Amino acid sequence: MAVGTSNPTALEVMQDAPVIPVIVLQDVAHAVPLARALVAGGIRMLEVTLRTPVALACIEKIAKEVPDAVVGAGTVRSAADAQAAQLAGARFAVSPGYIHAIGKACHDLGLALLPGVATGSEILAAQEDGYQQLKFFPALQAGGPAMLKAWHGPFNDVLFCPTGGVSTANAGEFLALPNVACVGGSWLTPADAVARGDWDRITQLAAEAARLPRA
Incomplete structure (x- = not known):
């Protein structure tokens, strides 16, 4: 997908790379170098969660100063x-x-x-409103790969992005499923690396994630 200036579709967000980083930022000064480090590793779809007072300011900085990134907002509750x-x-x-x-x-x-979504009823509600690309959350706690395998029968027209408990240890198991387009994870942006400004480590983690095989 060409980044461009228009908003991507949900399918484009999910198909761009195997992993969408789930980012929690505590300092606006970290936003731009973090985004640049992830893009350098091949990860462009960046989910900045609205979990901190500076989240919106971080989104604004990335949107203005990192044109190769496509920044999104996570933890949207209203x-x-x-x-x-x-x-x-x-x-x-x-x-x-x-x-x-x-x-x-x-x-x-x-x-x-x-x-x-975490239940069949939530999938039906989202589908009724026209949504076919869904986040399975919290993935590990809500049934993990076994739940996604079970859903593939009745919901074989849905693509999922499992998030929550996904790590380098189990990402491959999720990505091997036919109804999983990508996964979401926080392991690309470890808090200690962000706090130290260890952007090379984050670029390395992003590069490793970008190479993960998908079904």
Whole structure:
């Protein structure tokens, strides 16, 4: 996918690389060098979670200063979150669960959404609103690869991005499944490396993640 300036589709977000980094930033000064380090390793779709007071400012910095990155907002829990994220420069959104209000807001904003689901009923609700590319969260705690295998029968038209408990140790097991397009993980941006400004380590982790095989 060419990065360009238009918002990607949810499918483009999921297919760009095998891993979407789940990023928690505590310092705005880390946002740009972190994003550049990930892009240098081949990871362009960056999920900055709205879990800290500086998250929106970090999204804005990355959107303005790292043109090769496609920055999105994670932990979107309301329509207001989606609106604030887009105003900051986010080009896609990821939610930890799904409600109609979030789906409608992202649709109206033209913002691709990966809605979080953990049950069949949540999948049906997201599908009813037109969402076919979903985040399985918390993946490991909600049943892991076995749950995704079970869902492949009744929901064989859905692609998943498992997130939550995914690591280098089990990412391959998830990525080998036919209904998994990518995984989400925080291991690409370890807190100690970010705090030290060890951007070379993050680039290395990103490069390793970008080479993971997919089904």
